[in-house]
Amino acid sequence: MAVVLPSPPVTASPGLDGVVTKPDTTTRAPRVKPTKEDLLKTHAVHVQKQANSPENAPRPVKQPNLALAYPASTKSIREVDIIPLSQLEVNSHHRGSGLILKVISPPFLGAGAVSIVEDEFGNVDKISIYNQNDSSILSGVPEGCIIGVKEPYYTINGKNADGSEDYMICVDHPSDVTLIRFTDPIIPEPLRLGPLLKTAEDWKKAGDTAFLEKDFPTAVFCYTEALDCAEDEGFKPSIYTKRAGTSLILGRYDSAKEDALASRTGTSTDWKAYYTAGRACYGLCNYSESKEYLSKALELNPTNPAIKKEYERCLARLHEEETGDYDFEAIYKSLSPKNVHLDLGSFTRNTEVKASPLHGRGLFATKDLAPGDLVFAEKATLMPNQYEPMRASAALYALTVRQLLDNPSLCKSVLQLYPGEMTYERNPLEGTLVDGVPVLDVFVIEGLRNKNCFSVPLSTLEDTRPTAQEGRQAKGLWVHASNLNHACVPNTLRSFLGDMLISRATRHIKAGEEIFQQYVPVKSLPDVRNGVYKDGWGFECSCTLCVAELKQSSEASREKRKDLLAQVEKILNKKTPRAKTIIPDATIRSVDKLMKQLEEAHEPEIYGRLPRLTLIYGSNWLVGAYRGKKNYSKTIRHAVKVLRNFGFEMPQGAESQDKVWDPRQMFFSEEWHSLMTIHVVVALRRLAEAYNGLGKKEMAERSVEAAEFGYMLVTGFKNDLSNLDR
Ligand SMILES: C[S@@+](CC[C@H](N)C(=O)[O-])C[C@H]1O[C@@H](n2cnc3c(N)ncnc32)[C@H](O)[C@@H]1O
Structure with missing residues (x-):
């Protein structure tokens, strides 16, 4: 499905002579309207061009521009005042009015179905109907059908070749147009055809x-x-x-x-x-x-x-x-790029939806859960099989509109999702049937898509492989998971198998406790990551880490860490060393030195049991650098630091190669606030390699077991670590 980028917001634009001209947004009568003959002639040219183009080209999607949002009509065609086309004013939504029109041309099918329509007085105009379903004959408004348009939006579509304005009735909300049966008495006499077939x-x-x-x-x-x-x-x-x-x-x-x-x-x-x-x-x-x-x-x-x-x-x-009894391995094997919609039930009974102290609703545990436990597993409510990043959002939007139109019983659960701030008040009639179709506001649907969708790889397992194709992610909606609020240091981790979302506990969760997830991987600097939340979801995070970093740590310390991180990044040039890369000792020493300073810039009284995100990049790099030099003891030292920097409790002395400890325990600490990612699994593997290199088999085995547990959390089910080498 091709994507039509949202039409640009109405802003000032430079004219031919370079002078900035503001688009005319005033409500007024149209200037010169083309005659019926002219309209039909121009339209026929487009239709002819379409007939000559290759068949079965996918219909593009007109994604709504939230800056130009307006509400859907909630009225029946029988409740509005029917007006003639001649009364339409441009840039107006004609609240309380409606049109009964006969379609007098075959449609031009693009992002919308464009046709020429006539009213009972012989006035003609152009109409573009968007967001109709393929399952509805309105998606191609056949010539000869009679339609009712509720509270029509009349707009200037651009300029004609002769410079005159091109006008159009633009129907964005699918429920704003209704197909009228040929025998309906609402049809005015001149448009009546009588029944096409008799019996x-x-x-x-x-x-x-x-x-x-x-x-x-x-x-x-x-x-x-x-x-x-x-x-x-x-x-x-x-x-x-x-x-x-x-x-x-x-x-x-x-x-x-x-x-x-x-x-x-x-x-x-x-x-x-x-x-x-x-x-x-x-x-x-x-x-x-x-x-x-x-x-x-x-x-x-x-x-x-x-x-x-x-x-x-x-x-x-x-x-x-x-x-919640699933054979995830068999499910994984059944996946293919064509088969992403799995035949599975959703397991949600360990969780319930309740009011959250943070915002609106949240998801809460109904029983005590331990690290690794399945919190819930949910099949996507809506997820198109579209992994092209440029098309994924539009495909999800289009599927949502289509499914809600086709299955109004879905409206309740989907339309209650949070759509972000709207520029107008939501109408309680949204989702209810009017003239036989559910009232759907496409701007609300786009808003809730935007605020609630997840990006999803074919499977998280495959996504963790070095050979994974970057960015190939579909987008989907999971209504139960949509209740989750964000925390930078959350208590769950989500993964995907096809359209199945798996949520696992990453720490102990008590019955009644709110469940959190990370909306996106967190940025190390607190103001940067909070900028992401503000822009994307309109909130400022109040998790333990954000409060510590933004409210308890001083601005001077924050600035110092920022500055040191910039210096580290400058040296490393964003490259993690590979096993065979020989890094000059002088570079390693400079990084090591800077990292010590950066570590010291974390106030112990604030970061005691918290992740130190600004240290992760550098400590990961040092693991790679020492690994390349087969310096096992330093690899151990820095791998332990990586784990500590992710917020895992490391026993006293764990940085030393001689310390005997149990890395498998790190996931079960009650007091520490850790952050689980694939980098933790990698660090544990490096730890195992280094212990092996030193002949410390038991420590190596424990580290591997810990890595396997971590990998289960990341991928959603038990998997062989060798996947990380493929
Ligand atoms: C997917 S919804 C989560 C459920 C939401 N609380 C609700 O009532 O529908 C996303 C929205 O929740 C809110 N939210 C999520 N995490 C939050 C947090 N940590 N603090 C404040 N608001 C948050 C934001 O308004 C965000 O746009």
Whole structure:
């Protein structure tokens, strides 16, 4: 799916003569409007060009520009005052008004469907309808259909070739436009066509033809007409069955379920209705309801293998939801770039959503958890299989709009996510059905996508490999995980397997304690990282580390650390030495010296049990440098420092090669505030290598075991450390 970058905010721009001209944003009547002939002629040229271009090019997405947000209409087309096109004013949203229009051209399909429309008085205009679903025939507004546009936004689309203004009705919110049935009395006399087909049987046949041609949206439309004009009640169940099956193919599970249940006749053939309803509920990840319907289907048709199979699948999902018992290794093996949506239930019962003292809602533990425990595992609510970084956000936005339109029952859980500050008040009617579709505000959807989505590799395990392709991440929404607030030194770590988010405890968590995660990897300087949170999510972090660094440590100390870190970075030029790189001793000595000063710049009374993030880069580098020189004792010394700098408790004397201690214990300290990343695993491996080099087998083995535990935390499940070499 290609991406259309958000249209630029309306700002001043230089004109041809270099003079800055401000776009005209005043509400006013349009200047000169083109004639019907001109509009149709220009439009036909575009449509022709499209017809000549290669078929099946993906539709681009118009991502909403939050700076230009406006609310969706919550009114029915029957509640607004119908106005003629001639009353439209540019740069206006025409609150309280609506249009009834006939589409008089085939559409040009780009990011939106652009068509020419006419009102009952013969006025014509251009319309662009965005964010419609492929499952809806409105995505291609067929010529001849009648549409209602609620509270239309009329805009200047740019300039025509002759320099005149190009006007357009711009429909961003998918629920602002509604398809009007040909027999609806709301259609004014001059636009009326009367019914295209006469009988329910005719419509049913038309539906069947569309179905066979795989034009499923049209099939749904025809079956709907058939149901509407059917006089014989006995005719309806078979149409409901057909429409349910078609909706199931389209992924419109809510309607599939509703139609399936409406198709029941009270006879033994109702197993089909229950089977379809069960599959629809499965599609909505509502496994307990799915089980109910599938049980009923089995009662009526106990030997049917298809029902049995679905039933078994359903039981497996319920077991996962209940126990969190997953075979992660098998799941990992089943993953492929084409198969990222896993058939799994979500395990969330160790956690609950409650009000957080920090902000809005938070996630809290319902039982005591130990380091390594599965806190929760959640299948993505929405995650497109799109790992191209340039396209991932737009794909998630488009999928969210599509899924909510197709399955209004999803609206409640998704629309309650935090969308950040909006420029207007949210309407409580969002997500409720008006004119048969849920009211969707695309700017709210973009806001909540932005504030709640996670970037996700195909699997975290693969992402930890040196050969991993950088930046290939999809974006997804996990509604349960969206309740997590951020802490720089959190108590959980998330990882991914396909669209499954795995959250593991990185320290002891007591029942009732709030659960935190890092939104993004933390920057070492507190003001820099808090700038990221402020810009991205609008908050300042109040975790133990941020409070210590920003409130307790003096500005002078902060500046000193910043300055020393800059000096270290300058020498290292952001390169971690590889095993075979020979580093001049003088460079190592300079880094070592600076690192000592940097270490001393951390006040012991403040950093006693906290990570010292500014030291991590340099200490990691020193591990690499001494490893390259096979200087085992210094490798041990600095690997221990790395672990300490990540906030792990190191016993007295651990920096010495002769100290006997147990690195496996470091994850279980109650008082220390540690930060778990893949670098901790790497440091533990270096420690093991160095102990091995010195012949200290037991220490080496303990270090490997600690690294394996750390790797389990990072990747979500137990894995061989050799993955880190592939
Ligand atoms: C994904 S939501 C987290 C759940 C959120 N508390 C809610 O009520 O929906 C992200 C938003 O939570 C808030 N937030 C997250 N971590 C925070 C923290 N440590 N302190 C204050 N606000 C935080 C910010 O407003 C952020 O934009």
